[in-house]
Amino acid sequence: MNKYLTENKKIFSFDKSFSINITFSQPDKYKLLEKISHTSDNLINIGSNLSYSPLGFSRESLSINIKNFDRILHFDKREKTITVEAGLTLIEFLNFTLKHNLWIPQLPGYPTITIGGAVAANAHGKSCGKHGTIRKSIKSILLFHKTHGWLNLSEDKNKEIFDLTIGGIGLTGTIVSVTFELMEIKSSKFITKKKEVNSVEDSLKLILDESKDASYTYTWNRADNLSNFGKGIVYKNYLDQNLNNFEKLKEEKNQFKPFIFPMWNKFSINIINSLYLKLNKLTKSEKNENFLNVIFPFYGKENYFNFFGKKGFIESQLLVSEEKLNSFIEEFKNLFEKFEPTITLFSLKNMSGKQKFLRFEDNKICLTFDYVNTKKNLLFMSKIDNLYNKYNITPSIIKDSRISKEILRKSYNEELTRFKDELFKFDKKRIYQSEISNRLEI
Numbered sequence: 001m002n003k004y005l006t007e008n009k010k011i012f013s014f015d016k017s018f019s020i021n022i023t024f025s026q027p028d029k030y031k032l033l034e035k036i037s038h039t040s041d042n043l044i045n046i047g048s049n050l051s052y053s054p055l056g057f058s059r060e061s062l063s064i065n066i067k068n069f070d071r072i073l074h075f076d077k078r079e080k081t082i083t084v085e086a087g088l089t090l091i092e093f094l095n096f097t098l099k100h101n102l103w104i105p106q107l108p109g110y111p112t113i114t115i116g117g118a119v120a121a122n123a124h125g126k127s128c129g130k131h132g133t134i135r136k137s138i139k140s141i142l143l144f145h146k147t148h149g150w151l152n153l154s155e156d157k158n159k160e161i162f163d164l165t166i167g168g169i170g171l172t173g174t175i176v177s178v179t180f181e182l183m184e185i186k187s188s189k190f191i192t193k194k195k196e197v198n199s200v201e202d203s204l205k206l207i208l209d210e211s212k213d214a215s216y217t218y219t220w221n222r223a224d225n226l227s228n229f230g231k232g233i234v235y236k237n238y239l240d241q242n243l244n245n246f247e248k249l250k251e252e253k254n255q256f257k258p259f260i261f262p263m264w265n266k267f268s269i270n271i272i273n274s275l276y277l278k279l280n281k282l283t284k285s286e287k288n289e290n291f292l293n294v295i296f297p298f299y300g301k302e303n304y305f306n307f308f309g310k311k312g313f314i315e316s317q318l319l320v321s322e323e324k325l326n327s328f329i330e331e332f333k334n335l336f337e338k339f340e341p342t343i344t345l346f347s348l349k350n351m352s353g354k355q356k357f358l359r360f361e362d363n364k365i366c367l368t369f370d371y372v373n374t375k376k377n378l379l380f381m382s383k384i385d386n387l388y389n390k391y392n393i394t395p396s397i398i399k400d401s402r403i404s405k406e407i408l409r410k411s412y413n414e415e416l417t418r419f420k421d422e423l424f425k426f427d428k429k430r431i432y433q434s435e436i437s438n439r440l441e442i
Ligand SMILES: Cc1cc2nc3c(=O)[nH]c(=O)nc-3n(C[C@H](O)[C@H](O)[C@H](O)COP(=O)(O)OP(=O)(O)OC[C@H]3O[C@@H](n4cnc5c(N)ncnc54)[C@H](O)[C@@H]3O)c2cc1C
Pocket: 014, 044, 045, 046, 047, 048, 049, 050, 051, 052, 055, 056, 066, 086, 087, 107, 108, 109, 110, 112, 113, 114, 115, 116, 117, 118, 120, 121, 122, 123, 124, 125, 126, 168, 169, 170, 171, 173, 174, 175, 176, 298, 398, 434
């Protein structure tokens, strides 16, 4: 490493759809961040690189990783506020706040995601029907921008840039620290209840009904073949109301390492799904679960992703209104019959909020599909893309690395234009650029 702590390395997007050799820099002091930012015309920020799409790097940009900025800068227990540096991971954050029976509930599903990455993606957790996205917990942000320097952002200061930065996929500069408003959490244990369902319609009814009282409601549905499409389980997590002592969350080494030979195919998915449902029948409908299992469901189950092999997978996450969901699913099934896609995961949850700029947020139902990365599946996905306009669907650009600029334009409409205009007004040189922002001409 040189004096700017700069290194070259080959990097992959989390879904393995894209890889390049990049230069990245890991400053350990704010002064160095300033200096490094002036060594390259184009820059982009990178956290733990757990975005499914290539959002934290590009051929032309120097990637700035602020993992060394991981301190808790200020904590006010009475006011329930905390200021942390953006390189802090979620598990490190929680290991501090949960000790005080405080947290933020909008936690994306993997513990080594950074605070900066979660804010730049406007991440949401399983309780997004109830708690919305992380935007709701952010009080202020300290941003460093190559030409504008240090900026305090909040509802009262630089409001426009505050708004652009949350969910702004790292294009407004480097988020250096974030102040959150914390919520009380009585215990870090959950009670999980589950119910079997036979269709997407039944799942929807339970989600809408049950989102009201449970902390988290979400589903696991089959999509391995047409005859059992939609069969599945609706889960409901409640916080255990008994006050209990917090136990430190254990940090494990990241286990993401794709298998040489992919393991997911129609046959294996069918077997695993059938076994999963059978096992479900044999187990109790109510059980106690620990915090990590509920909040970070893939932690310790990384083989789910490793099974896709080196070619990886594509995730599609879509926001569809409650009224249009059943008709959309009918068309989805018609296309499914024709193209027979290989889908490893299908899930539904309720989402709340307001769609603005590039944020994946709305008062809609959030559908998630994971596809094996094959030509046939890509063709099927392109047919589904064509339904976005008809059903007023918003896709996630954090998850789906395949989205084209036409699809983005059609689905985000004037919010995309507004985002681009505001961003250009703030930064005429458009310094911060990623592979995705280049592809989508943002
Ligand atoms: C297993 C798994 C489960 C997930 N579950 C969820 C979920 O439930 N809900 C959800 O919303 N998301 C989920 N995600 C996606 C994840 O929350 C986002 O992709 C998040 O941005 C990743 O954070 P990161 O630290 O890895 O950032 P990276 O992937 O490195 O970067 C993501 C974006 O943030 C920007 N960025 C990173 N750090 C900074 C910074 N300091 N300043 C400015 N910009 C910055 C980057 O430029 C990039 O645009 C999941 C991902 C995985 C792998």
